[in-house]
Amino acid sequence: MKTMIVVCALALGVPAAAQAQAADMATIAAQQAAMAKLAAMLGIWRGPATSTTPRGEIRMTQTERVGSFLDGTLTLVEGKAYMADGKVGFHAFGAIxxxxxxxxxxxxxxxQGRSGRFQLTLTDTGWTWEVPAGPATIRYVASFAGGKWTETGDYVAPGQPPRRIFEMTLSRVGDTDWPEVGSVTKQ
Known part of the structure; x- marks a missing residue:
């Protein structure tokens, strides 16, 4: 009898589970339209970057690899900075x-051992986003124009003027089919 109840419960639950997995086409369309506004950032980028730390200024070659995923509803970003000796000095991953x-x-x-979810605010030329840093905030501002990606990061503490801690100017160097290429196939 218990087995019959479990089988019936499972059979009745299948349509509900299948319903929960159905695609919400209206939401997908809204996400695709919204994410299309970020199309200027897709591709491979490279250029100089400067980071100011308590130990001083660090100059790097910053790279960014940006690709569309999940039918244009997600934008993935990999940032990697190379030091003068070729070693990786910074490596980050983001999903917008x-x-x-x-x-x-x-x-x-x-x-760098940290993670979080942060609101991104679109501007006419790019976006801004902020990371809480104790009583302060780190505010990033990015702009895309003419094949250039400029971004700054300012440390903003109460009662103090903003202090620049990051700056990069990248040039778009090509297209990318990342992350879609190389996915697991049916066979």
Whole structure:
């Protein structure tokens, strides 16, 4: 009898589970339209970057690899900075998404042992986003124009003027089919 109840419960639950997995085409369309506004950042980028730390100024060659994923509903970003000796001095990964319900953009960021989810605000030429840093905030501002990606990061503490801690100027060097290429196939 118990087995029959479990089988019936499982059979009745299948349509509900299948329903939960059905694609929400209206939401997908809204996400695709919103993410299309970030198309200028897709591709491979390279250029000089400067980071100011308590130990002083660090100059690097910054690279960014940016690709569209999940039918254009997600933008993935890999940032990697190379030191003068060729060693990797910084490596980060981000996923930018659009929440159609709240009509807001979000970046999930992972770098240097830290991670978080931060609201991204679009501007006429790019975006801004902020990372809490104790009583202060680190504010990033990015702009895309003429094949250039410029971005700054300012440390903003209460009662103090903003202090520049990061700056990069990248040139677009090519297209990329990352991350779609190389996915597991049916066979």
């Amino acid at each position: 998404s659009y929440d159609a319900a709240t009509q807001s953009y979000w970046m999930s960021s992972h770098a």
